[in-house]
Amino acid sequence: MPRLDDKVVLVSGGASGIGAATARLVVREGGKSVVADRDEEKGRALADELGASALFLPLDVTREAAWQKAIAVTAETFGGLHGLLNAAGIGTRTDIESCTLEDYRRVNDINALGTFLGCKTVIPAMKQSGGGSIVNISSVLGLRGASYALAYCASKGAVRLLTKHVALHCAQMKYNIRCNSVHPGYIDTPMVAPRLTQNVGNMSGRQWLEELHPLGRLGEAGEVANMILFLLSDEASFSTGSEFICDGGLTA
Structure with missing residues (x-):
């Protein structure tokens, strides 16, 4: 049996990188993928590639109304919502002296505020669907510091502890909603490409x-x-509030 049989998963930042790879896996494993992104060209192309089991929706993760609309359209189109991947993110190479207020706000608005809004907005829809799984992309730099990535480290550290709150709240309220964070190392994606x-x-x-x-x-x-x-599937049914590291041994 496919691991996500009939489950509906919304992927923010779904047009490229980890988000796009996840959207493809969701469909391969029997689910429905909602590719949500600001990049309409790439997002629509991916949804078209995935066929009737996918839908593209424009999404600015920093706007609560945009999240509300995306989640409402998802539920209307596919009849429910069982998974959310918060994968939208950006980074800058700045330290405490060179980072501007504008840069700090921009990184944290997308990485931390966007994840907060995704978690907050999706919970009612998941409750109506009988529960679900939220996966938040943090980073190894949400577990340790780096002298060259002030705003990014701060935002990804926020995602890590936001995840724990969401997990504990949903468990306490008996919502049958799990929430975990994934902490990648450096992944060969468009976000990392300029560094290479x-x-x-x-x-x-x-x-x-x-x-x-x-x-x-x-x-x-x-x-x-x-x-x-794994985290979106029922195989991870006893995992919530935890960090899952995928970093080639970097943090070891």
């Missing part, structure tokens, strides 16, 4: 990032999506 050509000392950016991981390479979006698939 920026030299670090006598190494290329790619070499430098690869050497951070004991496995000696960058991760692939599909590898993270496999972990997300």
